[in-house]
Amino acid sequence: MTDHRLQNSVRQRHSLHPEDIVTLVIDGQQLTADPNDTLLTIAQAHNIHIPTLCFLEGISAYGGCRVCLVEVEGYGKLVPACLTHPAEGIIVRTQSPRVIEYRKKIVELLLSERNHICSVCVTNGHCELQQLASTLGITHIRYPGLFPSLAIDASNTRFIHDPNRCVLCSRCVRVCAEIEGAHTWDIIHRGIKSRVSADLNQPWKEAVTCTGCGKCVQACPTGALSEQGKAVGEMLKKRYTESTT
Amino acid sequence: MDQPIIIEPITRIEGHGKISIHLAPNGEVADAKLHVTQFRGFETFCQGRPFAEMISLVERICGICPISHSLASAKACDDILGIRVPETAQKLRVLLNCGEFIQSHALSFFHLSGPDLILGMDAPAEKRNLFHMLQSHPEIAKDGIRLRQIGQQIIEGLTGKRIHPAWVVPGGVRTPLQEHERDTLLERLPEAQAILERAITLFIESLKKWQDEIEHFANFPTLFVALTNSSGQLEHVHGNLRCIDENGAILEQCQTAAAYQDIIGEASEQYSYLKSPFYIPRGYPAGMYRVGPAARLNVANGCPTPWAHTLWEQFRLFAQGPILSSFYNHFARLVEIVYCLETAEQLLQESNITSKHIRAHAQPNYHEGIGIVEAPRGTLIHHYNVNTDGLIERVNLIVATGNNNLAMNKGLVQVAKKWVKGSSLSEGAINRLQAVIRAFDPCLSCSTHAVRGPVTAIELLNYDGKLLDSI
Ligand code: SF4
Ligand code: SF4
Ligand code: FES
Numbered sequence: 001m002t003d004h005r006l007q008n009s010v011r012q013r014h015s016l017h018p019e020d021i022v023t024l025v026i027d028g029q030q031l032t033a034d035p036n037d038t039l040l041t042i043a044q045a046h047n048i049h050i051p052t053l054c055f056l057e058g059i060s061a062y063g064g065c066r067v068c069l070v071e072v073e074g075y076g077k078l079v080p081a082c083l084t085h086p087a088e089g090i091i092v093r094t095q096s097p098r099v100i101e102y103r104k105k106i107v108e109l110l111l112s113e114r115n116h117i118c119s120v121c122v123t124n125g126h127c128e129l130q131q132l133a134s135t136l137g138i139t140h141i142r143y144p145g146l147f148p149s150l151a152i153d154a155s156n157t158r159f160i161h162d163p164n165r166c167v168l169c170s171r172c173v174r175v176c177a178e179i180e181g182a183h184t185w186d187i188i189h190r191g192i193k194s195r196v197s198a199d200l201n202q203p204w205k206e207a208v209t210c211t212g213c214g215k216c217v218q219a220c221p222t223g224a225l226s227e228q229g230k231a232v233g234e235m236l237k238k239r240y241t242e243s244t245t
Numbered sequence: 246m247d248q249p250i251i252i253e254p255i256t257r258i259e260g261h262g263k264i265s266i267h268l269a270p271n272g273e274v275a276d277a278k279l280h281v282t283q284f285r286g287f288e289t290f291c292q293g294r295p296f297a298e299m300i301s302l303v304e305r306i307c308g309i310c311p312i313s314h315s316l317a318s319a320k321a322c323d324d325i326l327g328i329r330v331p332e333t334a335q336k337l338r339v340l341l342n343c344g345e346f347i348q349s350h351a352l353s354f355f356h357l358s359g360p361d362l363i364l365g366m367d368a369p370a371e372k373r374n375l376f377h378m379l380q381s382h383p384e385i386a387k388d389g390i391r392l393r394q395i396g397q398q399i400i401e402g403l404t405g406k407r408i409h410p411a412w413v414v415p416g417g418v419r420t421p422l423q424e425h426e427r428d429t430l431l432e433r434l435p436e437a438q439a440i441l442e443r444a445i446t447l448f449i450e451s452l453k454k455w456q457d458e459i460e461h462f463a464n465f466p467t468l469f470v471a472l473t474n475s476s477g478q479l480e481h482v483h484g485n486l487r488c489i490d491e492n493g494a495i496l497e498q499c500q501t502a503a504a505y506q507d508i509i510g511e512a513s514e515q516y517s518y519l520k521s522p523f524y525i526p527r528g529y530p531a532g533m534y535r536v537g538p539a540a541r542l543n544v545a546n547g548c549p550t551p552w553a554h555t556l557w558e559q560f561r562l563f564a565q566g567p568i569l570s571s572f573y574n575h576f577a578r579l580v581e582i583v584y585c586l587e588t589a590e591q592l593l594q595e596s597n598i599t600s601k602h603i604r605a606h607a608q609p610n611y612h613e614g615i616g617i618v619e620a621p622r623g624t625l626i627h628h629y630n631v632n633t634d635g636l637i638e639r640v641n642l643i644v645a646t647g648n649n650n651l652a653m654n655k656g657l658v659q660v661a662k663k664w665v666k667g668s669s670l671s672e673g674a675i676n677r678l679q680a681v682i683r684a685f686d687p688c689l690s691c692s693t694h695a696v697r698g699p700v701t702a703i704e705l706l707n708y709d710g711k712l713l714d715s716i
Pocket of ligand 1: 115116117118119121122123124125127128129130165222223224
């Protein structure tokens with residue numbers, strides 16, 4: 001988290017009524033927090049690292065990828081830190097063996113769902129998914145790859161959409177709708193068939209709502225959205241903070 | 246009925262293959278074939294990908310000559326963009342190619358063929374390898390290792406990586422050459438030149454031992470194909486294709502890359518994943534031609550650098566007209582290493598070699614792109630078609646080993662007829678069968694990039710080549 005966000009969060013907390021402050025424990029640290037914050041932002045403000053993928057600062061949280069799952073003592077299910085607000089007295093673990101095992105499985109499932117052959121990918125070396133896999137120590141994938149053959153949309157003269165690298169994080173959808181106000185992207189179909197599509201499934205160049213701003217390309221964590229003409233490893237996303245993983 | 250004898254696997258070549266020899270009822274060799282049993286499928290899975298990704302995709306065809314694939318691919322991509330690559334980028338690409346030729350030819354000469362050449366074809370199999378050479382002839386083995394390293398250091402100095410560097414890009418190269426890297430590379434060249442002097446002396450001295458092999462290692466008339474520069478001299482990266490006949494007369498001098506389609510056709514055989522290209526005007530299989538180091542020296546009028554040119558003259562004196570025995574590929578490799586060392590030295594001394602202007606940008610402007618280079622093993626053609634969005638619709642790759650397929654098979658027959666006696670195989674016969682294939686330095690990984698029907702592992706053929714039985 002940037003210094004200025006940290007200061008904001010501290011300032012907000014000071015302006016809260018004492019009754020509106022909750023206390024909680026994350027990874028053994030006793031903390032106080034604003035109940036409107038999420039476990040993720042609280043952890044970030046105290047330099048506790050929780051990996052994320054679909055979360056992107058500045059747009060709404062979505063809770064789709066489940067990479068940020070954490071364990072709350074006494075609660076059966078793991079919860080997504082990016083969407084969960086703190087309750088008084090909870091004890092949170094971000095690095096328990098169970099959490100780590102779930103995260104690994106989730107990332108492996110993401111990798112097995114499409115075609116992630118990093119060595120020939122435009123974002124090789126700058127990809128959040130790849131970085132996540134490497135930080136989690138994923139050396140192989142225990143699930144058989146589906147290797148779908150999905151058509152690439154290179155109709156836009158400046159950008160390429162390659163669904164073979166998409167993790168359906170919906171960052172493109174949210175940044176386009178919430179920041180640019182264009183709402184060109186959406187997710188069509190269901191389950192395993194879900195795809196990101198422009199303007200009710202039009203080729204990108206025919207999507208009349210698209211302003212060509214490129215925010216989706218820069219927000220995308222993987223090689224699914226990239227600039228035209230980039231060779232392997234050349235697509236660096238322009239963001240003021242690097243990967244949140 | 247023919248009785249096949251199968252030798253599998255063939256060692257010290259790149260990739261997987263096997264040889265079958267077919268005996269006639271009287272016990273004499275009727276036929277012999279190289280079966281390439283490895284299957285890749287690049288031409289199919291590249292379909293639908295953005296063309297700018299092709300360079301890195303095709304680099305993965307091979308760990309030995311990824312640079313050649315990247316250069317041929319980059320030329321095809323430049324063609325699709327329809328742009329002129331900046332001069333420094335052209336030179337850096339040539340320099341990169343020099344690094345690859347040095348390391349690949351050093352590997353072939355010292356590591357793969359060295360044990361045969363130095364220790365002898367009749368030495369026991371367990372002794373004919375680099376490790377044994379390190380004990381018996383440590384200086385030669387070390388020379389080979391060091392020379393290969395110098396080649397790889399050129400690649401690393403330019404690209405930051407020794408293999409699969411993803412550094413060549415459509416329109417140029419990714420990063421400029423740093424001045425300190427240039428100086429380090431220049432400092433290493435004299436050592437490489439000294440290694441070459443020793444290797445050449447060694448090879449010339451040992452030639453007397455190999456008269457039988459010279460006579461029977463694919464020593465038959467064929468056509469030859471290679472790139473030449475605008476003066477008809479040896480060329481690896483630029484230039485156009487030239488085809489000569491068995492007497493050395495020029496049959497074709499292409500003026501464009503696209504003209505390859507008028508002279509090279511491709512046939513497929515059931516017994517191998519490897520396609521069999523042929524010279525169209527003579528038909529299949531009569532249009533057999535050879536590519537590679539010796540073919541390049543046969544096709545060229547000379548070499549553009551002085552020491553290599555002297556060696557080229559020496560090479561051409563081995564026989565009258567084109568040098569037909571594939572055994573001389575070993576010497577041709579040494580000549581080409583010299584050519585690359587001299588070219589690298591010249592380029593590194595040029596004032597604009599460290600220029601930062603190394604890439605031109607454009608949108609895809611054409612639907613078709615063709616790139617031809619000389620890979621260490623011979624002519625390499627990449628031919629792409631893209632749709633209006635620049636997505637690949639069709640890929641055709643004609644690789645060096647494929648170009649030599651017909652000649653390799655004929656070479657096998659020649660060796661089998663000379664050395665295979667009776668229905669069992671002597672160690673010497675096995676070695677020579679493998680060595681004749683190795684003289685072409687084939688790369689079966691590269692050559693089986695295409696998708697084709699199922700391959701039959703072992704087959705029994707009658708005199709007409711009709712399949713009688715298979716497993
Ligand atoms: S998107 Fe990321 S994880 Fe997927 S292939 Fe590209 S670099 Fe690898
Ligand atoms: S295209 Fe990129 S940003 Fe959009 S859903 Fe797929 S991975 Fe996420
Ligand atoms: S679910 Fe929390 S980052 Fe994706």
